[in-house]
Structure formats: structure tokens, C-alpha cells
Amino acid sequence: MAAVAAAAGTFARRMARSGVLFPRSSPQVWPQAARQPPGLLPAQRRAFSNNKILVELDTSSGVATMKFKSPPVNSLSLDFLTEFCISLEKLENDRACRGLIITSAIPRVFSSGLDITEMCGKSTEHYAEFWRAVQEMWIRLYGSNLVTVAAINGSSPAGGCLIALSCDYRIMVENPKYVIGLNEAQLGIVAPFWFKDTFVNAVGHRAAERSLQLGLLHSVPEAHRMGLVDEVVPEEKLQEKAVAVMAQWLALPDHARQLTKSMMRKTFRTLSSSHPKTPSRSHFQRTWRC
Numbered sequence: 074m075a076a077v078a079a080a081a082g083t084f085a086r087r088m089a090r091s092g093v094l095f096p097r098s099s100p101q102v103w104p105q106a107a108r109q110p111p112g113l114l115p116a117q118r119r120a121f122s123n124n125k126i127l128v129e130l131d132t133s134s135g136v137a138t139m140k141f142k143s144p145p146v147n148s149l150s151l152d153f154l155t156e157f158c159i160s161l162e163k164l165e166n167d168r169a170c171r172g173l174i175i176t177s178a179i180p181r182v183f184s185s186g187l188d189i190t191e192m193c194g195k196s197t198e199h200y201a202e203f204w205r206a207v208q209e210m211w212i213r214l215y216g217s218n219l220v221t222v223a224a225i226n227g228s229s230p231a232g233g234c235l236i237a238l239s240c241d242y243r244i245m246v247e248n249p250k251y252v253i254g255l256n257e258a259q260l261g262i263v264a265p266f267w268f269k270d271t272f273v274n275a276v277g278h279r280a281a282e283r284s285l286q287l288g289l290l291h292s293v294p295e296a297h298r299m300g301l302v303d304e305v306v307p308e309e310k311l312q313e314k315a316v317a318v319m320a321q322w323l324a325l326p327d328h329a330r331q332l333t334k335s336m337m338r339k340t341f342r343t344l345s346s347s348h349p350k351t352p353s354r355s356h357f358q359r360t361w362r363c
């Protein structure tokens with residue numbers, strides 16, 4: 074057992090030296106924090122909040138819940154993305170936290186994707202900063218050592234879908250009005266290749282190609298059939314299901330699960346280290362006609 078742990082540690086150090094992109098502040102392997110028998114101590118909660126996001130950490134279970142609360146539609150503005158990355162980093166640096174459930178406090182919308190107003194009539198520097206923030210959000214979430222569960226309680230187009238896709242597991246509320254997908258082609262734009270890769274990783278090449286070319290927003294049953302979401306539940310069962318799924322994933326030793334996740338996502342992180350270029354000002358202007 075000790076030999077396995079030592080080998081895992083060596084591997085983790087090699088990974089760190091390999092230059093593979095991973096959030097720098099995240100420890101490679103986390104200790105088994107917050108694993109006490111349930112019921113011995115009263116649940117302890119810590120919370121922090123900003124204008125866009127509310128985070129509650131239950132230190133007895135090690136599970137944090139992050140709620141998007143940016144009306145009207147949780148669009149991913151520069152401020153939102155910055156707050157998201159800060160909140161995630163805080164949780165990753167907190168030894169009491171092992172898992173993260175991401176959900177929305179706004180009725181009917183999980184996230185409407187990138188904030189369109191950030192991509193219109195701004196300076197080149199702003200576009201560069203915004204684009205870096207989008208990439209940073211994806212790199213941090215996709216490469217997170219935490220178990221991440223998306224509890225999708227509303228529509229989730231484009232960048233909203235990317236957030237869900239970057240998690241380890243997706244549970245969506247059954248509602249005929251909710252849709253999810255990468256609809257960029259319908260908007261006359263192209264999903265960046267790292268959006269595409271994350272999508273392919275979840276649903277496979279053929280389903281992703283068709284969905285991306287047509288810019289489809291899928292109904293919940295369709296998203297479930299194609300594997301874009303892993304489970305569908307009634308609204309009132311969402312939290313209970315997310316907690317149950319989290320418990321199942323947290324039952325595994327952290328180091329084995331984390332290294333497996335790292336192995337599965339390594340190609341993508343390596344790709345991301347090529348740092349996709351910031352679209353030019355004229356590209357944004359052409360795209361959004363502003």
C-alpha cells in the first residue's frame with residue numbers, strides 16, 4: 074500500500090514537471106480530508122459570496138455548493154468569470170473541500186453562456202482579457218482535482234453548456250422548456266476547438282459533429298439519450314440526487330480518482346497549453362455586428 078502511495082506521489086511530481094497545464098495553485102494529490110463518520114459531529118457550514126456567486130461548504134461532508142446568482146440569466150461576464158475562478162481556487166485550497174456541486178439560483182436558467190455585451194464595442198485589450206478569463210475558467214474547472222457535479226436546473230446554451238461539460242457528472246432537471254447544447258453555429262460563430270474537444274469527450278465524435286454543425290440546442294430527453302447529461306430528475310429531486318452522486322464519487326480514494334481524472338483529461342490540458350489565440354477585435358465586430 075505504501076509502495077503504491079509512493080509511486081502515485083512520484084507520478085504526480087512527474088506530471089507537475091511535465092508542463093502539462095493544470096491550475097498552479099492546486100495540489101496534485103489531496104489528502105483524505107473531511108472523512109468522518111456521519112452523525113458524530115453536527116454539520117458545519119462555511120459560506121462566502123460575491124455579487125455573482127454564492128458558495129456554501131459543508132465541512133462535515135467535504136462538499137461545496139456553488140450557486141450562480143447573476144440576474145437575469147447568469148451570463149458569463151468578465152466579472153462573473155473572475156469571481157468563478159477566485160471561488161474555485163478558494164475551494165481547491167481548502168483542505169476540507171473534496172467535491173463541488175454547481176447549480177443556479179436563477180429560475181429556469183443555469184447559464185446563458187458568454188456575456189454578449191462583453192464582445193461588443195470594447196477595446197482590443199478588453200477582448201484579450203475577456204478571452205483569457207474564458208480560457209482560465211475552462212482550464213481550472215476541467216482540470217480541477219475536486220469531484221465536480223453540474224446540477225443543471227435550467228437552460229444552458231453555449232458557454233453554459235461548456236461549464237456543465239467540464240464537470241465530472243451532469244444531472245439535469247426534466248422540463249420541456251429547458252435546452253442545452255453548443256449552439257454557436259446557429260449564431261454564425263464557431264465553437265473554439267477546446268469547446269469542441271470537451272464536447273467530443275462527453276458524447277463521442279459523431280454526435281458532437283452533428284450537434285456542432287447544426288448548432289443544436291437539445292431537449293432534456295435528447296441530451297440524456299446522447300450522453301450530454303448523465304441523469305435526468307424532477308426539479309425537487311435535483312439536490313438529493315447531486316448529493317447522492319457526490320457521495321458515490323467521494324467514496325473512492327482521492328489520489329486514485331484524481332490521477333485517473335488527470336490521465337483522462339491530459340491530452341486536453343496539453344492542447345490547452347497551446348493557448349488558443351484571442352479573437353481579433355474585427356473578428357468580434359464581424360461576429361456580433363457591432
Ligand SMILES: CCCCCCCCC/C=C/C(=O)SCCNC(=O)CCNC(=O)[C@H](O)C(C)(C)COP(=O)(O)OP(=O)(O)OC[C@H]1O[C@@H](n2cnc3c(N)ncnc32)[C@H](O)[C@@H]1OP(=O)(O)O
Binds near residue numbers: 145182188230231
Ligand atoms: C472564433 C472567434 C469568434 C468570436 C466569438 C467567440 C465566442 C465563441 C464561443 C461563444 C460562446 C457563447 O457562450 S456565446 C453566447 C451564446 N448564448 C446564447 O445564445 C444565449 C441566448 N439566450 C437565450 O437563449 C435565452 O436568453 C435563455 C438563456 C434561454 C433565457 O431565456 P429567457 O426567456 O428566460 O430570458 P430572455 O428574455 O431571453 O433574456 C433575458 C435578458 O438576458 C439577456 N441575455 C440573454 N442571454 C444573454 C447573454 N448570453 N449575454 C448577455 N445577455 C443575455 C437578454 O438579452 C435579455 O435582456 P433584456 O432584453 O435587456 O431583458
